[in-house]
Amino acid sequence: MPWDPLGPEQRELRELVRTVAREVVAPRAAEIDASHTFPWDVVEAFREAGLFGLFFDEEDGGTGTGVLLSLVAIEEISRVCATSGLILAVQELGSLGLKLAGSAEQRAAWLPRLASGEVLAAYALTEAGSGSDSAAMRTTARADGDGWVLDGTKRFITNAGVAGLYTVFAKTDPEAGHRGISAFVVEADTPGFEVARLEEKLGITGSTTGELVFDGVRVGPDSLLGEVGEGFRLAMRILDRSRPGVAAQALGIAQGATDYALEYARTRETMGKPIAQHQLIAGKLADMETSTEAARGLLYRYGRMVDEGAHADELTKASAMAKLYCGDVAMQVAVDAVQVLGGYGYVREYPVERFMRDAKVCEIGEGTSEIQRIVIARQMLREIGA
Ligand SMILES: Cc1cc2nc3c(=O)[nH]c(=O)nc-3n(C[C@H](O)[C@H](O)[C@H](O)COP(=O)(O)OP(=O)(O)OC[C@H]3O[C@@H](n4cnc5c(N)ncnc54)[C@H](O)[C@@H]3O)c2cc1C
Numbered sequence: 001m002p003w004d005p006l007g008p009e010q011r012e013l014r015e016l017v018r019t020v021a022r023e024v025v026a027p028r029a030a031e032i033d034a035s036h037t038f039p040w041d042v043v044e045a046f047r048e049a050g051l052f053g054l055f056f057d058e059e060d061g062g063t064g065t066g067v068l069l070s071l072v073a074i075e076e077i078s079r080v081c082a083t084s085g086l087i088l089a090v091q092e093l094g095s096l097g098l099k100l101a102g103s104a105e106q107r108a109a110w111l112p113r114l115a116s117g118e119v120l121a122a123y124a125l126t127e128a129g130s131g132s133d134s135a136a137m138r139t140t141a142r143a144d145g146d147g148w149v150l151d152g153t154k155r156f157i158t159n160a161g162v163a164g165l166y167t168v169f170a171k172t173d174p175e176a177g178h179r180g181i182s183a184f185v186v187e188a189d190t191p192g193f194e195v196a197r198l199e200e201k202l203g204i205t206g207s208t209t210g211e212l213v214f215d216g217v218r219v220g221p222d223s224l225l226g227e228v229g230e231g232f233r234l235a236m237r238i239l240d241r242s243r244p245g246v247a248a249q250a251l252g253i254a255q256g257a258t259d260y261a262l263e264y265a266r267t268r269e270t271m272g273k274p275i276a277q278h279q280l281i282a283g284k285l286a287d288m289e290t291s292t293e294a295a296r297g298l299l300y301r302y303g304r305m306v307d308e309g310a311h312a313d314e315l316t317k318a319s320a321m322a323k324l325y326c327g328d329v330a331m332q333v334a335v336d337a338v339q340v341l342g343g344y345g346y347v348r349e350y351p352v353e354r355f356m357r358d359a360k361v362c363e364i365g366e367g368t369s370e371i372q373r374i375v376i377a378r379q380m381l382r383e384i385g386a
Pocket of ligand 1: 367369371
């Protein structure tokens with residue numbers, strides 16, 4: 001039997017994910033991409049199969065089957081459709097604030113509904129003027145009676161318009177830099193909250209990416225997540241745990257592109273033999289498979305670290321390395337897959353150009369590849385006490 005990092009129960013659940021990927025998601029992938037429409041039917045299939053539950057503990061309504069399996073689930077879905085894989089990854093991204101800093105009441109109110117997929121979640125950190133430099137945000141939350149009033153605009157927010165719950169970061173003390181930021185959970189139907197527009201994008205076209213406007217949005221005291229002034233630290237702790245979701249999406253894209261290129265190269269003949277037997281193509285296939293497997297090694301290592309109880313401080317570097325490497329590998333492998341298919345790689349009839357367009361965001365979202373390198377180098381210096 002081939003080596004498998006998953007235990008028997010996890011393998012059974014992976015089989016379930018593979019079935020959903022094969023039977024429901026794969027036949028829809030090209031249409032989701034072409035129509036630029038959020039796939040609610042895929043969400044419904046995930047709900048029915050209980051896939052959102054893979055990201056939650058048993059006491060919160062989930063399966064409690066661990067982080068490694070949750071990453072494998074994103075990978076397996078992204079192998080056929082990165083937009084659909086992202087639905088799972090962003091459910092985790094948008095729920096992590098509650099998991100890490102939510103009060104017992106907040107957790108009880110929201111986590112079971114997120115675990116069932118009844119409510120979709122989003123994470124709103126970025127603004128037009130603050131992406132990599134997220135502490136430069138301008139959205140404010142002003143204390144008002146026992147609650148808060150939010151004003152400002154967020155940009156590039158995944159699940160805009162489809163999420164029922166947004167984790168929002170805002171300045172409660174604009175003079176205090178990153179120590180003046182706090183986190184809130186805001187329901188989509190709160191008066192003053194509006195999705196102003198959705199972006200037209202290069203890839204993951206079925207996923208919504210939008211601008212959120214907060215115009216005097218009044219929320220109660222129960223919407224504050226954690227302590228006042230602790231929002232920036234929470235935002236970074238969330239990213240430590242959510243970046244592997246993007247890495248898993250990237251890994252799925254890389255594997256999907258490799259699988260497709262291999263099958264094509266096996267059957268396409270030039271100069272009297274299958275192109276897979278021409279050494280330059282064989283070498284490309286070998287490099288694609290090797291870098292994809294190396295990326296998997298880094299990502300699964302992260303999953304096992306969490307499941308085996310690694311300290312939170314150790315996750316920062318492991319998570320950034322997985323995101324950086326998987327993202328860069330997905331991009332390179334997808335470009336190579338287009339090359340293996342030649343002219344057929346360049347047309348919409350075949351999925352590899354979609355993989356190539358979808359891969360790019362993995363080097364940008366939740367911290368660019370440059371930012372991952374900064375995070376990794378900073379941790380390296382910390383490790384040697386510098
Ligand atoms: C499809 C999509 C979905 C997204 N979803 C979300 C979401 O759900 N929630 C959310 O909050 N945000 C989301 N984002 C925003 C994303 O996280 C930011 O776009 C990203 O962090 C980069 O920020 P920026 O676009 O402002 O680029 P900038 O920060 O302006 O960076 C521009 C370039 O400069 C480089 N750079 C910046 N600072 C440095 C530095 N110090 N050293 C070296 N290089 C540097 C960057 O790497 C990049 O190459 C999404 C973005 C996209 C495209």
